[in-house]
Amino acid sequence: MAIIQRPGWFYYEKNGERLGEVSYLKEGHGPILTLNHTYVDPSLRGQSIARELVDAVCDLARSEGKKVKPDCRYAAVLFKRFKDEYADVALEPGDNANSCPIN
Template sequence: MAIIQKPGWFYYMENDERLGEVSYLKEENGTVLALSHTYVDPSLRGQNIAQQLVDAVCDLARSEGKKVKPDCRYAAVLFKRFSEKYADVALEPGDNADSCPIN
């Protein structure tokens, strides 16, 4: 298992296959990372892979002194469920949070 960072993405790789991903956009002159999409292959769901990917974006934001806006519905639910864990980086979800399917 490996989580790999590319500009705007974190990928979950296993056996050279991308099985999960989270994407983010930079907003507010780069001071906000807006989580726009989260996906994990159905064979891996329930293993907290999506949360690990979201956590990778949050760790990046922490290391760079940025905030995270959970525009993806999965991320919005995660931020609400574990509000104390994400309190230091969390912003209110954007208007798109309701339209992003939970994958």
């Protein structure tokens, strides 16, 4: 499966069904992408799909010279666990990071 990019989204799709997704907010031409939602279908969990999707947002931020604010608990945990790998783009988690369920 390849990652598909649409404005505000990166996702995996198979046979027209979206099986994994990450959404982000890009406020105007500002310097921050707010990563606000991550989901992976239960049949694909444990295969690093969510991390690949978060990495796609981080790669976009790097290419645009922006930072990523994790407003999703999964991304906040990932940034904390792999601090060195995300140090160049990661901001502190937003207030919503604790209320976002890990899917």
